[in-house]
Amino acid sequence: MFEALEAGKHLDKTHYEAREAALRGELLAHQFLLAEQNVPTLVVVAGVDGAGKGSLVHQLNTWMDPRGIETNALWMHSDEEETRPYYWRYWRCLPRRGTIGIFLGSWYTHLIRAPLEGKAHPARQARQLAQINDFERMLCADGYLIVKLWLHVSSKTQQLQLTEEAPKQQQNPRIEADANAWKKAYPAVLKNAQDILLASDTAHAPWHLVEANDRNYREIASGEVLLAAMRERLQQPGKVAPQPLPALADTSRGQPTVLARVDSDARLGKKAYRSELQHYQQRLQDLTWKAHRKQRSFIAAFEGWDAAGKGSAIRRVTGAIDPRLYHLAQYAAPSKEELAHHYLWRFWRTIQRDGRATLFDRSWYGRVLVERVEGFADREQWQRAYNEINQFEAQLVEHGSVLCKFWIHISPQEQLARFRAREKTAHKRYKITDDDWRNRDKWRDYELAVEDMVAHTSTTGAPWTLVAGNDKRYARIQILKTLCEALEQALD
Amino acid sequence: MFEALEAGKHLDKTHYEAREAALRGELLAHQFLLAEQNVPTLVVVAGVDGAGKGSLVHQLNTWMDPRGIETNALWMHSDEEETRPYYWRYWRCLPRRGTIGIFLGSWYTHLIRAPLEGKAHPARQARQLAQINDFERMLCADGYLIVKLWLHVSSKTQQLQLTEEAPKQQQNPRIEADANAWKKAYPAVLKNAQDILLASDTAHAPWHLVEANDRNYREIASGEVLLAAMRERLQQPGKVAPQPLPALADTSRGQPTVLARVDSDARLGKKAYRSELQHYQQRLQDLTWKAHRKQRSFIAAFEGWDAAGKGSAIRRVTGAIDPRLYHLAQYAAPSKEELAHHYLWRFWRTIQRDGRATLFDRSWYGRVLVERVEGFADREQWQRAYNEINQFEAQLVEHGSVLCKFWIHISPQEQLARFRAREKTAHKRYKITDDDWRNRDKWRDYELAVEDMVAHTSTTGAPWTLVAGNDKRYARIQILKTLCEALEQALD
Secondary structure (H helix, E strand, O other), X not given: OOHHHOOOOOOOHHHHHHHHHXXXXXXHHHXXXXXXXXXXXXXXEXXXXXXXXXXXXXXXXXXXXXXHEEEEOOOOOOHHHHOOOOOHHHHOOOOOOOOEEEEEOOOOHHHHHOOOOOOOOHHHHHHHHHHHHHHHHHHHHOOOEEEEEEXXXXXXXXXXXXXXXOOOOOOOOOOOOOHHHHHHHHHHHHHHHHHHHHHOOOOOOOEEEEEOOOHHHHHXXXXXXXXXXXXXXXXXXXXXXXXXXXXXOXXXXXXXXXXXXXXXXXXXXXXXXXXXXXXXXXXXXXXXXXXXXXXXXXXXXXXXXXXXXXXXXXXXXXXXXXXXXXXXXXOOOOOHHHHOOOOOHHHHOOOOOOOOEEEEEOOHHHHHOHHHHOOOOOHHXXXXXXXXXXXXXXXXXXXXXXXXXXXXXOOHHHHHHHXXXXXXXXXXXXXXXXXXXXXXXXXXXXXXXXXXXXXHHOOOOOOEEEEEOOOHHHHHHHHHHHHHHHHHHHXX | OOHHHOOOOOOOHHHHHHHHHHHHHHHHHHHHHHHHOOOOEEEEEEEOOOOOHHHHHHHHHHHOOHHHEEEEOOOOOOHHHHOOOOOHHHHOOOOOOOOEEEXXXXXXXXXXXXXXXXXXXXXXXXXXXXXXXXXXXXXXXXXXXXXXXEEEOOHHHHHHHHOOOOOOOOOOOOOOOOHHHHHHHHHHHHHHHHHHHXXXXXOOOOEEEEEOOOHHHHHHHHHHHHHHHHHHHHHOOOOOOOOOOOXXXXXOOOOOOHHHXXXXXXXXXXXXXXXXXXXXXXXXXXXXXXXXXOOOOEXXXXXXXXXXXXXXXXXXXXXXXXXXXXEEEEOXXXXXXXXXXXXXXXXXXXXOOOOOEEEEEOOHXXXXXXXXXXXXXXXXXXXXXXXXXXXHHHHHHHHOOEEEEEEEEOOHHHHHHHHHHHHHOHHHHHHOOXXXXXXXXXXXXXXXXXXXXXHHHOOOOOOEEEEEOOOHHHXXXXXXXXXXXXXXXXXX
């Protein structure tokens, strides 16, 4: 595929200046138009060493308004990145809506350079490519405009660049790369790049190949590619064709849901509770320290009906873990900053470093529960969320995190009794609001949402635990026990 | 001072349980009350190794609702912390209003442990103590409740703890410390701690000394200290007596301000501009790479009148720096999340790692400019901001950052001409709003605010540069030149 890119395209100064004059004004104007429409733009600049990626990014920053652009180089690695799941580093610098994020060094970099570093690994590569495609599809579905540029230089041009022997006006500054290693690796890297580009050349995030041997041509061509993508986006706002939605067949009327399997009569006596509580809290304490020593992280998400006893169950968990080892995050309605990003952003950014636990009091499942039932997410959004969530969790698990998810179930009768009791207790009255009563009226809708959630997201690596919550003591022990067993299994 | 803490205070189980029953409910209730009043609480738990700090923090998390508490251990150091000014690590985990931040490991830790690590340094210690007091005073003035606990154990108790020979119910878990080193260092650390505690024992953030040899007593006493502080805070909301404000003597009526010294006729011809621009941009490019190699960071704040040409001047600066080496931050009215913190928080968190530049398009000076003139900050707030800002900048400079601050000055006539021109140019019309015209009416107020700002915050380490902005070309070159010279001087 790269042969077509060694045709010798170039621009002399006069032609460059003529096209640049038109281009820069248009780019700037389109940057503002996209900002007005709140479109987040993601520009990936890729290519072999010496292709002029850095100088192109510099040029783009000069043509457009740098105030709306964040350049992410991802070349200064930090231990905070390396002790978290791989994509955390990209999530934390995703541009907010209305701005442009340029990635000089991206989710493609390691993959493409693998042959140079002797790290090629076909099976891993296939998995990573699938992750890339999922990641980009997810962002596009959320409204991102993704423009991917591949700057191609011939081996000869690359060598001139790396040895700093290119003609003066063509020489890119500051290249630090091993010319000899590249001389040998160039064909293998190119072959590999071709496979990767082909596999990630999707309709919603296509690759744009630019012959980069000549600086003038490279800059103008890249700028024009970007401009065309911006213009197209303004003309037809939906980049991703919505996935066909499965027909909603309401076969479940009058039928039990998965929640019917939860034993609503499960009880635990006070005495047995005390001894089990002590036992499992001690075990959990030991296990979290062990996880810390082994630098494994541990993530637990807590969901459940209103008044199911989430808070008090979580307190029994935090009560067992050294406060130095956990972070407890609570989620309510998203803030403005959170809304300016993909809905998973606020959860990704909370993920703690290896060796620590992240506890989520409500979680990313809000998308397919409250947001679905209350209509804050439309059907297309929550329907695709199952897949997005599975991808997210698979990445956590792949990184080595132990992941537990709890739905604390109580019966409608038990909930009613608890609501009434809360109303009678002075210091608990603030815990019961009109929303709680309203949600109660939608019990069946929530039940179906839970059923779908469990069906779609209970995976081998990240199974759901349905907790029998009518008896708080029983529920707490079930949760502690599940956590201990998951950790034990992972740490052995 | 610690002798008084070896009296042998202890509590048996019955007394412990009786006092605990009363205490925990009260703590929880006061946590909610403070949350309601949006008070941010900061609890510092200090003491020698083996004093039971960890188990106390655990207990506090158990008594109160962990959902409103963040425990910051600051024991897993990260390179992202170490390549930024020292206090960045604390700023980034300051609790937001309405929540509690427990610091197990704080701005006191290194200082107190210094004799153990053979790193005592009297002059540095004096400076750091001054910083601590400034930091705490600033937070208290902003509404923070600071509760500082020192847990005291005798050398004997410490040794039993470190060698894990304490009676079972007293033994704290997970102590990893060198018992022999402590045996020797204990007296020196205690003496040092005494000096530090005395020097930082202020009315707004006093130390509370707790005899910690007995676990039961330690927990109850600490809990009761915290409760008393919370209760007091609810009764008398203002913890810090407002500083006496200097009388406002308007001696300046009809007098020129510092801005009169700016040469409003300074001009630069087109040709000279082109050659100087190229010259200084090249120099700046080289210097920022040199700063990167030397791992020095570089911070520039841009302020100026509306239409002074800030944006286009910044573009000439970013145009000279490799996009991998800078971050450009823009500030408008603070978001809800930002308002939930001290006003400096949003600037602190933006500070980039060593080797990179942080450019501020508007900055922390908003506090003493727009917030002062428009009344968003009251006089007490903006008046104390000068000192807070000087402390902030001193920390940047002490860390090794090169700091430049620009006020781009134009005459009222020039501003009017530019406003009119903007109104006539289609793609610039959005840049002129009613606010701009309103601000113009307050020219004299702003002028006095600038005068005060320069008088109070132009320091040796962080001087102001007043830029002659009537001629845009002249202004851009002046800025580039100033940046180059500051970097050159710092890097030589």
